[in-house]
Amino acid sequence: MTVLHERRPPADPATRAAAVRAAARRMRLHVLNMGEVQGQGYVGQALGVADMLAVAYVDQLRLRPDDEHWPERDRFLLSTGHYAIALYAALAEAGTIPVEELETYGSDGSRLPMSGMASYTPGMEISGGSLGHGLTVAVGMALGLRHQGSDARVFTFLSDGELDEGSTWESAMGAAHHRLGHLTAMVDMNALQADGKTDTVMRIEPAEDKWAAAGWFTQRVDGNDVEALLAAFDAAAEQAAPAGRPSVVLCDTRIGRGVPLLETREKAHFMRIDPDEWELCRRQLAEGDS
Known part of the structure; x- marks a missing residue:
């Protein structure tokens, strides 16, 4: 069986960055194609985090x-x-699900429901959605893997809106207390949540200081800069260990990244995109540098 990214010395930085950037572009196109199936959805966030997930x-x-x-x-x-x-889109790029299956997104009987369900989708580890729970599950999973003697790492993806949740910070303190050095959190800092701008709903800054105070190895980068992302995740990997500091990478992203029409859309948390706009979005993506 093919193993992706076995523990091995990294390839040439330029080669790695080019591979990630090409994958992110394909993932953005997958997102647009899936979004057109429903005509709406969390398309802006997906475009914004494509670089993070590609890395x-x-x-x-x-x-x-x-x-x-x-x-x-x-x-x-x-x-x-x-x-x-x-x-x-990332699972299709990795080969876990067929690219052709993406066209069933959100449809009756599909393995790809609009909100992630571990019971349906290959490669989906948990059923997320009730925000503030993912890091808690990750802490328990990381503890369990350590008890089993596994060197597997645990990555969990959060939104900046989840930093409003007390359970997130309880989990962050628990991870540091148990020295879960093989745990990495990646946070989409897109500055927007369902009720409005993140800093007006609940001010979370200075986010770096809070994670560092909780005992985490903390980095903050431009989440749409592939080279910066690779450097940050390499740094997290270098200090990863069964017992050590957990890592967090705070990623400032732009909603709608790669599609100017959507980058400037006023109501961007849940987008409704007109039928005649999808092809324009694809054309802008093809013409752009993302």
Whole structure:
């Protein structure tokens, strides 16, 4: 069976970055194609985090695409279940689900529901969606893997809105207390949530200081800068260990990244896109640099 990203010395930085950037572009196109099936959805977030997920699935995670239950795999937990459209694009890029299956997104009987469900989708580790739970599950999973003697790493994906939740910070303190050095959190800092701008709903800054005070190895980068993302996740990997500091990478992203029409859309949390706009979106993506 093919193993992606076995623990090995990294390839040439320029080669790695080019591979991630190409994958992210394909993932954005997958997102647009899936979004057109429903005519609406969390398309803006998915476009914004494509670079983050491309780094994870193309460069970092140890996986067997044809064996989703391989015991030695790294775990990727999507806490933000409404970002499922983004994860499906990544899973297709990794080879876990067929690209052709993406056209069933959100349809009756599909394995790709609009909110992520572990019971339906290959490669989906948890059913996310009730925000603030993903990091808690990741802490328990990381503890369990350590007790089993596994060197598998646990990655969990959160949104900045989840930093409003007390359970997130309780889990963050618990991870540091138990020295879960093989746990990495990646946070989409897109500054928007369902009720409005994040800083007006609940001020979370200075986010870096809070994570560092909780005992985490903390980095903050431009989440749409592939080279910066690779450097940050390499730094997290270098200090990963069964017992050590957990890592967090705070990623400032732009909703709608790569499609100017959607980058400037006023109501961007849940987008409704007119039928005649989808082809324009694809054309802008093809013409752009993302």
